[in-house]
Amino acid sequence: MSFPESVRNAWHMVALAKDIRPGTVRKVELCNTPVALFRNADGLGALVDRCPHRNYPLSEGRVTRGGLECPYHGWRFGRDGTCLEVPGCAVEIAGERRLEAKSLRVLERHGGIFVALNDVAPPEPDLPPDFGNPDLDHFWWQQGTWEGRAFDAIENVMDPFHTNHLHHGFIRRRDRRLPVNLIVTSHGDGIEMAIEQTQPDLGLMSRFLEKDRQRSISRYYPPTMVQARWEGAQRLTLCVNAVFTPATDNSFTPFARFSTPKGFAPAWLKQAAIRLFLAPVVAQDRRALALQHGVMTRFGNPHFVEGPGDILGNRLHKLWNGQPLTPSVDDPVEATL
Ligand code: FES
Ligand SMILES: [Fe+2]
Incomplete structure (x- = not known):
């Protein structure tokens, strides 16, 4: 098992x-x-x-x-x-x-x-807030089953530092970075990272799709869901619920649910724009997770070194394994992204 x-x-x-x-x-x-x-x-x-x-x-x-x-x-x-x-x-x-x-x-x-899979599961799936909020436009995106481990995919979406490099030009840039404050809050049953910044990211996606930015928040809802929210001064710009279903030890099936406030553009247009800009980003993550998995398989097991940007430490892993965290708020971390 x-x-x-x-x-x-x-x-x-x-x-x-x-x-x-x-x-x-x-x-x-x-x-x-x-x-x-x-x-x-x-x-x-x-x-x-x-x-x-x-x-x-x-x-x-x-x-x-x-x-x-x-x-x-x-x-x-x-x-x-x-x-x-x-x-x-x-x-x-x-x-x-x-x-x-x-x-x-x-x-x-x-x-x-x-x-x-068993009778221990509660009567209903536990879903993050806004998952079914009728005031938002929602659409699903699914792209089959990917090579790699569900847990590594969860770590990928909770980790902002890879976006400057792996997604250079699309989300952020590796040659121009913005000062940010990272604030990590541990909840008993999850963890979230808020990124406070005064302007949208410098990649293409934000330049085309985002008017303003105050902060973005990623929160892990164990064991398999991550919700990311982008917020402007006045309101939510975009909320993404990503679900990483473990298929086998070596594969997982990701689902993403995109939610945006009603009214600021027609739902079909928002869907088309998000798909257009995100398709290359998703392809980059898919390739990276498969390559990472290939190396781990080749060398027999994962071996990770924690660097200064890995501020969540082993907390994601604890939650994945069903261990609660002690509720706390970390001191803000200054960084550039
Ligand atoms: S009916 Fe015989 S194997 Fe299914
Ligand atoms: Fe990514």
């Missing part, structure tokens, strides 16, 4: 609701467990992707007559895992527990589909 209990016991976003239409099934991976996710007329179903009969992948099957049918011998399973039919055999199977597929809890919230 390579994920800590804090991760295995959480709800995880596994797909966008729009990608699982009625009558379809899709394989998703979650903490090294393949899951057949499907939707019939009654709603969503999530079965461990292993037919109990001869271990055929159920995700290869089809949704028919109120269940998911395994292609091998045609056993059909309901959303709760019950075996509804064994074709060709006129025997009574109602209530036969040993024929059941393993079903998982599944929920749809705000356009995302969430799955819990």
Whole structure:
């Protein structure tokens, strides 16, 4: 078991609701467990992707007559895992527990589909504030499953110092930096970094999309969510909720939900502009995480040195592992970004 209990016991976003239409099934991976996710007329179903009969992948099957049918011998399973039919055999199977597929809890919230691997997970996924705020325009962005570890991706988005270099010209610049104050607040169940600055970043994105900037805040909501907010003097410019679902030990599936205040431009225009400017940034992070993972694999394990910019220290890792932090506010750190 390579994920800590804090991760295995959480709800995880596994797909966008729009990608699982009625009558379809899709394989998703979650903490090294393949899951057949499907939707019939009654709603969503999530079965461990292993037919109990001869271990055929159920995700290869089809949704028919109120269940998911395994292609091998045609056993059909309901959303709760019950075996509804064994074709060709006129025997009574109602209530036969040993024929059941393993079903998982599944929920749809705000356009995302969430799955819990066990009964320890709470009744509902814990979502950051504004996730479903009706006063904001929202859109989802999803780009498949990436090579690398979910935890390293979380560290990446919580780390502002890489943006000057890896995203030179798009977010910030490596040749011109702005003075900032970094303020880190530890909460019992999370951590946030506020970056106070008097003007927007010097990269293209801010120059085109941002009128003014007072601060940006990134907050980690363990185990898999990070919310980043950009705020001007008067109001929120942009809020991004990023979800990093661990697929396997070596891959993760990121989802991003972009939220902007209603009214300042049409939703479709904001979506097009954000996608246009962020596409290269996302590609840079994707490549970096894959390269980093390649090196860690080549050398056998991760080995990190903490430098002066790594002001979160091991606190992200503690939270990932389910250890609470002592609430506190660090002294502000002066830096240039
Ligand atoms: S393996 Fe699935 S029905 Fe036989
Ligand atoms: Fe990045």
